[in-house]
Amino acid sequence: MIKCCVVCGREFEGHGNRIYCGAECRRKVINETQLRKWHERHGRKESICEICGKPIINARGNQSYHECCLLEDVRRTLRSGKKISPAQRNRLHMKGIPISEIRATL
């Protein structure tokens, strides 16, 4: 099944409860898990994806959603024949992803 890597946001072919695409991202998950424990102890909040509600591992700056959640969210809207919302348009703009590119992969 196609899954979304929680680290780099790319889609990958995964089985079971694997949440990352490869060894490189696995290492980051382990590092981030330790970092999160540190944050918990020191009262720092981790980023939560606005779209799927799961934590964002390796979040950069003000990243507030997984890249592939955004793509899937927009694809779902387009597939249902609706127009994308201003928020979705904004997110795509922030990522520099043209809508035409998503339409091409519907």
Ligand SMILES: [Zn+2]
């Ligand atoms: Zn990855």
Ligand SMILES: [Zn+2]
């Ligand atoms: Zn997400």
